[in-house]
Amino acid sequence: MSLIKETDYGTPASESENTVTLSIDGFEVTVPEGTSVMRAAMETGIQIPKLCATDMVDAFGSCRLCLVEIEGRRGTPSSCTTPAESGMVVQTQTGRLKDIRRGVMELYISDHPLDCLTCAANGDCELQDMAGAVGLRDVRYGYDGGNHVKQRDGGGEVNARFMPKDESNPYFTYDPSKCIVCSRCVRACEEVQGTFALTIEGRGFGSRVSPGMHESFLNSECVSCGACVQACPTATLQEKSVIEIGQPEHSVVTTCAYCGVGCSFKAEMRGQELVRMVPYKDGKANHGHSCVKGRFAYGYASHKDRILNPMIRERITDPWKEVSWDEALSFAANRLRAIQYEHGKESIGVITSSRCTNEETYLVQKLTRAVFLNNNTDTCARVCHSPTGYGLGQTFGTSAGTQDFDSVEQADVVLVIGANPTDGHPVFASRLKKRLRQGAKLIVVDPRRIDLVRTPHVSAAHHLALRPGTNVAVVTALAHVIVTEGLFDEEFIRTRCDWDEFQEYAEFVADVAHAPETVEALTGVPAAELRAAARLYARGGNGAIYYGLGVTEHSQGSTTVIGIANLAMLTGNIGRPGVGVNPLRGQNNVQGSCDMGSFPHELPGYRHVNNADVRDVFEEVWGVSISDEPGLRIPNMLDAAVEGTFKGLYCQGEDILQSDPDTKHVSAGLAAMDCVIVHDLFLNETSHYAHVFLPGSTFLEKDGTFTNAERRINRVRKVMAPKNGYADWEVTQLLANAMGGGWSYTHPSQIMDEIAATTPSFANVSYQLLEEKGSVQWPCNESTPVGSPVMHVDGFVRGKGRFIRTDYIATDEKTGPRFPLLLTTGRILSQYNVGAQTRRTENVVWHDEDILEIHPHDAETRGVKEGDWVKLVSRSGETSLRASLTDRVSPGVVYTTFHHPTTQANVITTDYSDWATNCPEYKVTAVQVSPSNGPTDWQEQYEEFSVRARRIEAAE
C-alpha cells in the first residue's frame, strides 16, 4: 500500500473530439482540441512548474511560473492559458524561462514564512516542491519591508498587514500568513462547489483571501465542503487532523457512508489512524468533490459512545450486562427459536440496514428467508423510497434511477420535485448548479423556498410553491398542459409506449378537472406559472427530473411517482443522456438494500416471492424451501406486535424509534416483543426496547459494496480492524449459525459471487470486475457486460412504457380549527438522518438542535418571536423546540428537521401512509404551534427513560 496521488494535469480535460498535434521539448503530442499546453505537456510526462493551476478549476494564469517559449510567438506565454495548436513547437525549459521562474519564486518566498520543518504541509506543499523544481537557492529580499508573515516588525511595532489564523471552522484552519494568493480556493468554491463564499479582498500587495465580507469561515456562507482545502497548494487552508497527526503514509479508495450520492474517497492513513478523507478524482459519482459530511464528519467512528462489547438483558427495564459474543448470540438464538416454537415461524423478522453493505443486507434478508423461513424482512426504504419501487416498477418495469449523475451535464431543463439537493445530496447539487450556471433552466416544485430557488448565479425559472399534500394535483396538471397544448412527443409515445393506453390516459388527463386553473385553489400554485413550467419542461430541450422524499412520503407517494414517470414518457425524456427520472436516494446504500431483496414481497433483483422459478434459484443455493407469501412490512410488524403475533426482531443499523412515524406506536410495538436485537454502533433510541445489543462496525472497518442512487456499485474497503471485533456480515453469519444456518463465508466477495449467481441484473458483478473498472452500474450482465449508465435506451425494461392515470385524492390529514398549520419535514446539510453519526461529530456547530421554521404572519398571530420555545402539537403527540421566523415557508406551513432525539419530530407525525407501500406520510401533518417555556412533559419523561434504558451494569 502506498499513498495514492492522482496526476494533476493543471487544467481540466477538453471534451472535443477533434485533435491537434504539437511538439513539446521535441516530443510529438496529440491531444483533443482545446487542451492547454500545460496539460498536453503533462500527458507526455513533462511537468511544467505551476502554482495557480490545478485541473479541478479552469486556468487562471496568475502565478507566472508555468511560462513556456513557443516558436514564432513573442514573449513567454503561460502554458495553462495557452491552448495547444497543431504544429506548435514548445520549449518548457530554456535559460530565459529558468531565470524568470527563479525570480518569480524568489518573490513568492520573500513573503512566505520559512518554517517548513514545523509546517503541517511539510511533505505535501506545492510551494516547497516548486522552490525545489526551479532551483531556488537564495531569497535576497528579507522581511524588513512590507510583508504578511511577521506579527511585529523588527522594532516590535505591530505589522498591520499580518492577519492571525482563523480557526473558527472545526475541521480546517486558514493561516493568511502562508497564502500566496493563487486564488485556487476562491475558484474551487465558485467552480466546483458553486457557493461563492470566498473572494479576494483588497488589491495588489494587499490582496487577501476572504470568506464573505471579511468574515470568519464559520460565520460566512462557507458550507465546509473542503474543496478550498483540497485546492490550496500550501498550508494556508489545512485540515486540523493533519495539523494534529501529521502527513498520511498510505491510502485506500473507499466509498462514503452518508447519502445516496456515494462519493469515492481516499481514506488517508497513518498506520490504523485515519488522518483525513480526501475525495477521489476518479470517483465516477463525485469526480473529486465532497461535502462536509463525507469529507470531515467521520469522527463518530472513534466516538466514546461506541459500544464495543455485546450486551444482553432479561427485561428492557433491567440494566445492560456486557457478555461474550458466544453468550449474546446463544441468548438471542434461544429466544428467537423459543418464540417461533410458541408463536409460529412467522412471529419473528428482520430489518436490513441501508447503511450497511450490499453483502450484509443480502445476508440479513437471507437470515429471515433461509433460517427463520419466512419473508418478514423490510428496510428503511419503506419509509423513504418504497413508492419509487412501486411507481417506477409499474410504469417502466424496474425500480431505479434511469441515469448516471454525469447525465446532468447534458440536461437543458431540470425539474426538481420535493428534493433539497444542496442539503440532502450536496455533491450532486454542486454538479447541478454548475450546469445551471452554464445556462440550463430550473423548475422547483416544493412548498418551501429551498436554497436552489435562488443561490449565487442560479435562479429557478419557476418555483411552484405548492401546498403540502397536493403533489399529484400539480404533476397531473403539468401533464394536462402538455397533452392539451399538444406538447407531447408523439413519435416517442408511438414507438416506446402503448399507444392505446396513451390515448386513454390523454383523455383522462385532458379533463378540465386537471387543468391548472381548476386545481389552483387547492394547490396554491398560480395557473399561469404552472403552464409556463409545463411548456418549459416539454419543449426546453433535454428535460431531467430529480425528485426526493417530498414526492414519496405522502398518502399518494406512489401515485406521484407514477405521475412523474408519465411526464417523462409524454415528453420523450427517457433513454438517453441528459434526461430521465432520477430518485435522489437518501442513504448510502438504500438502492442496494432494495436491490438485495430487503422488501418482504421480493427476492433479490425485485422478483416477487410468488414467482416459483425465482424461488427455485434460491432454494437450490440455500438448500431450503422459501415461503411464497409476502412478509410483514415495518409498520405491519409493529401492528402485529401490538396484536401479539409478532414477537422478535433483528434490527441492523437502523433506528426505527427515531426515524419512523408516530413514535408512540413504534414504542408500543417494540415494547410488546420478547426479543429485540439491535445491531448498531451506538445505543440508539430503538435500543431502549432491546434485549440484545450486538455492536456494529463502521464502513472503515469492513469490505463490501454500496450501490448509490445511479445504480453504481462502489467498493467499500477496510482500512482498519473492526473495533468491536467483527464486521457486520460476520455478526449476521454468527447469529445465523447460532440458529443452525451452517453458513461459511470467509470474505464478502463470496457473498457477492452468490448474489451474481442468483440475480440476473448482477450476473457479471464480481470484486475482480470492480477492481478493474473502479465501479459498475447495474444491470451488469451478458448484454451489458460493464454496466449501464443509462437505462431504457432501446425500450423499457417491461417492454412498452405504461401510462397510468393519476387521480388526486386529498390526504385525510387535514387542517382545521385545532390544527390549522401543515408541518412538513426535511434535512439540513450538516446533519444526516437521525443524526446518530453526525451528532457525534463537530458538525453540531452548524446545527445543534431542530428548529421550527414558521412564517412571520403565523408567528405574529401566535405571539412567537425569533428563537422562542414553541410547543408543536398534532393529533398524534406534542413536542417543543425553538422557532425561527422566515418567509422560506408560506403562511400556513411550518417546517422542521428530524435529526435530534430530544425533539423527536416523529412524535408529531401520524400513521397515515402511502396507499401502495405504507410509506409514511411524513411530509403532511396538521399541527398547532403555541408559545411554550421549555420541553414538554413527554420530552422530560423520555429523557429520563432514555438515561435509564441505557444503564450498563458495572463489570464484576
Add this chain to the structure above:
Amino acid sequence: MSPEKLTYMANQIAGFFRNRPHEEAVAGVADHISKFWEPRMRAQLFDMLTQAGDRFDPLVLEAGPKIRPVK
C-alpha cells in the same frame, strides 16, 4: 392491526384503482392486496369483509373473492 386501519388501507387502494374500467379496477385491488399483504392481514380482511362489509369501498368488497386465500 386495528380494524379501522386495515379498512382504511384497503379503501385507500380502492381509491387509486377507481378511475380504471370496472373489471380492471376490481382485478387491480385484488392483485395489489394479494401481492403485498401478509397472510395475517389478508385473514383479518376476509373476516372483516364478512362481518363488517359496509365499512369497505364497494371495489374492495367485489375484489374480496379474487384476493389470494390464506392457507
